[in-house]
Amino acid sequence: MTAYMEITHEHKLPNSRNCFACGMENHTGLKLTFYAQPDGSVAGDYTVPQQFEGYPGITHGGIVASILDEAVSRVFMVADHNRFMYTGRLTTRLRRHVPVGQPLRITGRALRDRGRTAEAEAHIFGPDGELLAEGQALLVALPPEDMQSGDLDELGWGVCPDE
Secondary structure (H helix, E strand, O other), rough: OOOOOOOOOOOOEEEEEEOOOOOOOOOOOOOOEEEEEOOOOEEEEEEEEHHHEEEOEOHHHHHHHHHHHHHHHHHHHHHOOOOOOEEEEEEEEEEOOOOEEEEOEEEEEEEEEEOOOEEEEEEEEOOOOEEEEEEEEEEEEEHHHHOOOOOOOOOEEEEOOOO
């Protein structure tokens, strides 16, 4: 497990314009932002808005899974910023309720890299550093032919400004 850590904000990972998880122009999305860390992991801070509540005061489990999914997919962008991977399998474990409206710390790190497939884990920590949720994923490299265009700007991918 990756411990609750201070975040180095030196290298922001790219965001897209419209992705549900990281799209800065997606008005209904999460707008997650991650930073590459010196140890090769990724980390970000996030406060879940009330619109993503399930039970009162608690983040909907599907949103928790989406946050973990985004974190695991980011870890292989640290070494190779054009390496896109999608989640083939995500296993989540909700240890405690993830609150809405409170600052969270999200971390992700690589476990194994086999080239076409890889494994990673992610964690969500509460404001006091307590582990609230964790996930492990099997990731699969996006085949080059699945890229509609080789132009990442045309695809809406880049370091987009925070709102």
